[in-house]
Amino acid sequence: MATYEFRCPVCGRFDGAFPMADVPAATTCPGCGADARRLISSPRLSRGSTPAMRAIDAAARSASEPDVVRRTHPGSAPRTPTTRNPLHARLPRP
Secondary structure: OEEEEEEEOOOEEEEEEEOHHHOOOEEEOOOOOOEEEEOOOOOOOOOOOOHHHHHHHHHHHHHHOOOOOOOOOOOOOOOOOOOOOOOHHHOOOO
16 A cells, blocks of 8 residues: 555644555545545655665765764774875874
């Protein structure tokens, strides 16, 4: 069954599940019993729970909330300076 969005004039929006062949244009609000009209809304497609989908979701989330690395991984190689200019050594460090 597909999930459809309805709007009650008293209670607001709610979801209803109906077969695609029998979806009504209006239904009764479960909260107050008033008539609620079906809204035009975007489809709710399942993205699954595969490792690939989790990786895609993590990549999308990192665009606005990037992970912050506070220290290096234990056993990693020591950090080497990227420049050999002695003037760069006098620049302020964060």
